[in-house]
Amino acid sequence: MAATWSPGTAAPDPAIQQKYVEERNKRIRAEGSAQFVDLNKSDQKILSEDPWADHAALNAAEPVLKDGDSVKFLVLGAGYGGLLFAVRLIQEGLSASDIRIIDDGAGFGGTWYWNRYPGLMCDVESYIYMPLLEETGYVPKHKYAYGPELREHAERIAKQWDLSDKAMWRTQAHAATWNDDTKRWSVAMKEGRGPGQQSRDLHLDAQFVFCASGLLNVPHIPKLPGLENFEGKYFHTARWDYSISGGSPTDPSLELLKGKRVGIIGTGATAVQVIPQLAKWAEHLYVFQRTPSAVDVRGQQETNMDTWKTEVATGKGWQRARTDNFNSWITDMASPNDPNLVNDGWTHIKAYKAIIGGKGRLGNMIPPEKIPEHVAALHEDDFERAQSLRARVDAIVKDKETAEKLKPWYPSWCKRPTFHDDYLPAFNQPNVTLVDTDGKGCSGMTPRGIIDAHTGKEYEIDVLVFSTGYRSPGGGSGSPAWRASMTISGRGGRSMDEKFVTEGAATLHGIASNGYPNLFFPGPLQATASANFMFVIDCLAQLSTYVAAEGLRKAADPTKVALEPSKEAEEAWSMQCLMRAGFYAGISGCTPSYMTNEGDRDKVVDMQEQMKAGRAAPWSEGIASFLKLVGEWKAEGKLSGYVGF
Ligand SMILES: NC(=O)C1=CN([C@@H]2O[C@H](COP(=O)(O)OP(=O)(O)OC[C@H]3O[C@@H](n4cnc5c(N)ncnc54)[C@H](OP(=O)(O)O)[C@@H]3O)[C@@H](O)[C@H]2O)C=CC1
Numbered sequence: 001m002a003a004t005w006s007p008g009t010a011a012p013d014p015a016i017q018q019k020y021v022e023e024r025n026k027r028i029r030a031e032g033s034a035q036f037v038d039l040n041k042s043d044q045k046i047l048s049e050d051p052w053a054d055h056a057a058l059n060a061a062e063p064v065l066k067d068g069d070s071v072k073f074l075v076l077g078a079g080y081g082g083l084l085f086a087v088r089l090i091q092e093g094l095s096a097s098d099i100r101i102i103d104d105g106a107g108f109g110g111t112w113y114w115n116r117y118p119g120l121m122c123d124v125e126s127y128i129y130m131p132l133l134e135e136t137g138y139v140p141k142h143k144y145a146y147g148p149e150l151r152e153h154a155e156r157i158a159k160q161w162d163l164s165d166k167a168m169w170r171t172q173a174h175a176a177t178w179n180d181d182t183k184r185w186s187v188a189m190k191e192g193r194g195p196g197q198q199s200r201d202l203h204l205d206a207q208f209v210f211c212a213s214g215l216l217n218v219p220h221i222p223k224l225p226g227l228e229n230f231e232g233k234y235f236h237t238a239r240w241d242y243s244i245s246g247g248s249p250t251d252p253s254l255e256l257l258k259g260k261r262v263g264i265i266g267t268g269a270t271a272v273q274v275i276p277q278l279a280k281w282a283e284h285l286y287v288f289q290r291t292p293s294a295v296d297v298r299g300q301q302e303t304n305m306d307t308w309k310t311e312v313a314t315g316k317g318w319q320r321a322r323t324d325n326f327n328s329w330i331t332d333m334a335s336p337n338d339p340n341l342v343n344d345g346w347t348h349i350k351a352y353k354a355i356i357g358g359k360g361r362l363g364n365m366i367p368p369e370k371i372p373e374h375v376a377a378l379h380e381d382d383f384e385r386a387q388s389l390r391a392r393v394d395a396i397v398k399d400k401e402t403a404e405k406l407k408p409w410y411p412s413w414c415k416r417p418t419f420h421d422d423y424l425p426a427f428n429q430p431n432v433t434l435v436d437t438d439g440k441g442c443s444g445m446t447p448r449g450i451i452d453a454h455t456g457k458e459y460e461i462d463v464l465v466f467s468t469g470y471r472s473p474g475g476g477s478g479s480p481a482w483r484a485s486m487t488i489s490g491r492g493g494r495s496m497d498e499k500f501v502t503e504g505a506a507t508l509h510g511i512a513s514n515g516y517p518n519l520f521f522p523g524p525l526q527a528t529a530s531a532n533f534m535f536v537i538d539c540l541a542q543l544s545t546y547v548a549a550e551g552l553r554k555a556a557d558p559t560k561v562a563l564e565p566s567k568e569a570e571e572a573w574s575m576q577c578l579m580r581a582g583f584y585a586g587i588s589g590c591t592p593s594y595m596t597n598e599g600d601r602d603k604v605v606d607m608q609e610q611m612k613a614g615r616a617a618p619w620s621e622g623i624a625s626f627l628k629l630v631g632e633w634k635a636e637g638k639l640s641g642y643v644g645f
Pocket of ligand 1: 470
């Protein structure tokens with residue numbers, strides 16, 4: 001359809017709003033999140049072994065944890081989140097020697113450990129994304145860091161805070177049970193030992209448990225009938241198989257793809273980074289698209305040391321100040337005359353607040369009758385940007401039909417905005433074909449190829465890359481137990497999943513839940529949000545470790561603390577989140593994705609269930625407001641709302 005927008009016009013065109021609805025409706029699938037198979041549950045071999053672990057060396061080494069050990073602070077996860085919990089504990093005056101970390105990988109980094117696909121980079125500015133830059137003195141090489149540098153930085157942090165030898169690798173906790181007599185957690189875990197080796201069961205007890213399992217941690221693929229008979233090779237981007245592609249995480253020469261017909265399913269934030277790399281090497285690349293990404297300018301730059309000293313690392317506290325400035329722009333709280341320090345595409349998405357909270361024209365407590373007006377205002381805020389991104393496709397992609405298919409027809413908050421300078425130009429290459437499935441996706445495999453559900457046509461390929469994302473963080477009970485794929489049984493043996501299903505989310509400030517003493521987690525439910533999720537985790541790690549440390553400082557007998565929010569405090573906070581949940585109403589009209597639990601979120605019609613879902617909302621007044629609120633709470637120094645110390 002012809003867009004009627006011209007620069008400077010803010011009012012959304014009703015025809016385009018209608019197009020948004022039509023494009024969304026095309027994509028709603030009755031099976032919702034059940035269209036996928038979680039790779040941690042399937043018998044697919046994609047995830048069965050860690051390609052990066054040195055199993056022989058690990059099997060020969062003295063284990064960091066033995067069956068029956070007692071630990072003071074147990075951190076589940078060795079990504080940046082787990083590291084931040086550990087570092088912030090140490091900065092609270094607690095000893096690194098009392099900390100143990102477990103992870104199913106074999107090195108620090110979490111998502112940056114597992115994801116090593118070619119073209120991997122972080123889409124948030126490295127100067128604010130990479131934690132602890134001031135403390136480590138590290139200067140990122142580029143404005144946007146590449147994968148290997150992000151993993152190295154995780155190792156750097158571990159080394160600096162004496163955590164390198166505190167992690168037990170290839171180990172996954174599957175159950176944690178609170179013992180009210182000892183005031184400790186009993187944690188059951190399994191240690192993998194590599195191909196052909198028997199795994200080992202371990203039980204230990206811990207006084208405190210910190211859950212840092214990550215948000216997008218279970219890769220999934222669509223259920224594709226016939227995959228088992230596909231004669232080509234395939235893998236998921238979260239476990240890139242360089243033995244199939246050639247190259248390595250530090251060598252982007254995908255030599256083995258020369259002469260090969262390669263297919264990639266998915267065009268999300270990962271695929272946008274991968275596709276330009278595949279396009280360089282494959283004889284032919286078929287990109288199977290269900291929904292196009294919105295792709296903005298990246299503007300990658302090497303770090304210039306003069307600029308670094310004069311404009312970035314300008315003095316003590318610079319990283320926090322730069323992050324606060326970034327957050328003020330993405331939550332639409334900045335004034336037009338404020339400096340925009342990061343000044344990239346993120347900071348110009350005025351309507352991103354629809355998904356992370358921020359300044360609403362009607363405030364943040366939106367009564368049901370005002371929701372249409374609130375959502376209309378969000379669309380108005382978004383319209384100019386959305387149009388300019390569609391115009392950007394026309395300016396770059398030469399074939400008009402392909403350009404039309406690459407245009408996103410949804411507002412900026414419905415899918416992760418992407419930024420890349422080589423993605424759209426890749427579609428001008430003669431060896432790249434966009435297979436637009438008109439919202440239907442791929443429906444199955446044959447021994448030789450893949451079937452486009454829209455046309456029923458088979459495309460013959462030799463290698464298939466699944467860039468199909470992860471289990472939605474909005475699925476299941478949403479509890480930290482569900483997120484970590486484990487059972488957490490609190491006081492009286494109550495399952496945390498059962499509590500969250502029955503009552504809805506229930507926390508104080510998104511970090512702790514009544515009935516689960518001495519156990520902390522970094523939101524995201526009832527906490528806060530930002531495009532820079534690393535900063536969110538860090539703030540919540542600081543808050544959690546403060547509560548733990550302060551509880552220990554205040555306790556008459558520190559071995560007997562059982563810190564948890566009181567039921568009253570938890571309910572009061574849940575109500576505060578619920579009262580502000582209407583602010584997120586714009587998400588309901590979104591084209592399905594992991595943000596809407598693949599459309600399942602919109603199927604909740606029962607009022608009780610809607611209220612439960614509303615309780616899960618992160619604080620909608622924006623991250624600055626959340627941090628002010630918890631900062632004032634902390635300054636009182638009373639641990640108000642907590643009991644058990
Ligand atoms: N910080 C960073 O730099 C980066 C962060 N990330 C994070 O990871 C998240 C996940 O990104 P990503 O890995 O791309 O996963 P996504 O869930 O965003 O994308 C999955 C893709 O697979 C498509 N798909 C799923 N099933 C089918 C099917 N049957 N047929 C055809 N296509 C299908 C989806 O289409 P549809 O949209 O229609 O569902 C979508 O394009 C991002 O949103 C971001 O938060 C990822 C990369 C970089």
